[in-house]
Amino acid sequence: MRSFTTFTLQYAHRFYGFGGEAQYLHGHTGTLTIEVEAPINEGVNMVFPCNEIKKTAWEVLRNFDHALILREDDPLLPAIQAVYKNQGIYDGTETNTNMGPAFKTTLAAAYPSCRIVVTKETMTVEGMIKIVYDLLKDKLNISKITFTSGDNGACENFVPLLMQELCPICGVELKENGRCPKCGYQNNKSIPE
Numbered sequence: 001m002r003s004f005t006t007f008t009l010q011y012a013h014r015f016y017g018f019g020g021e022a023q024y025l026h027g028h029t030g031t032l033t034i035e036v037e038a039p040i041n042e043g044v045n046m047v048f049p050c051n052e053i054k055k056t057a058w059e060v061l062r063n064f065d066h067a068l069i070l071r072e073d074d075p076l077l078p079a080i081q082a083v084y085k086n087q088g089i090y091d092g093t094e095t096n097t098n099m100g101p102a103f104k105t106t107l108a109a110a111y112p113s114c115r116i117v118v119t120k121e122t123m124t125v126e127g128m129i130k131i132v133y134d135l136l137k138d139k140l141n142i143s144k145i146t147f148t149s150g151d152n153g154a155c156e157n158f159v160p161l162l163m164q165e166l167c168p169i170c171g172v173e174l175k176e177n178g179r180c181p182k183c184g185y186q187n188n189k190s191i192p193e
Helices: 050-064 076-087 125-136
Strands: 002-013 026-037 067-071 108-111 116-119 142-149 152-157
Touching (some): 002 050, 002 142, 026 050, 026 125, 067 076, 125 142
Antiparallel strands (some): 026 142, 108 116, 142 152
């Protein structure tokens, strides 16, 4: 069975090197849906708590919210970085509180203090799906990601990779010692004899 949650992301980007309207800097409201798959956890009758999917994913995804997303070779990138440095906001401000941890992968890098995400490829709906899967595949048992932005949308199905043991009380993934980090449940199978 599958469980899913949805995120709304506000961001700005452009399609550097493309013709048409998308070559201009513009903004979107994007909707991202992440589906996870596993057998139903008998104790709590759910695959995975949706609020836990959201909490796990949001830690990384909040770097995309209210961010500027540019391709690494876009000439706007160094110009915007220079403006932010001159303005004194490149290294963050007191009001810039919705930041996840910085990351760098082969597909993207997040600079949360200045709300910029730099991508290897143009950030299309398909590109966002690739980036999100790459960032979360080791954290969630993802079976499908859907991303819509304006009138555009894409989705991709994935073969779930993780076999997570979940707490029968609250549904959260048990840690290596068999203990639930949320409610404290201890799986006796994980205690060495």
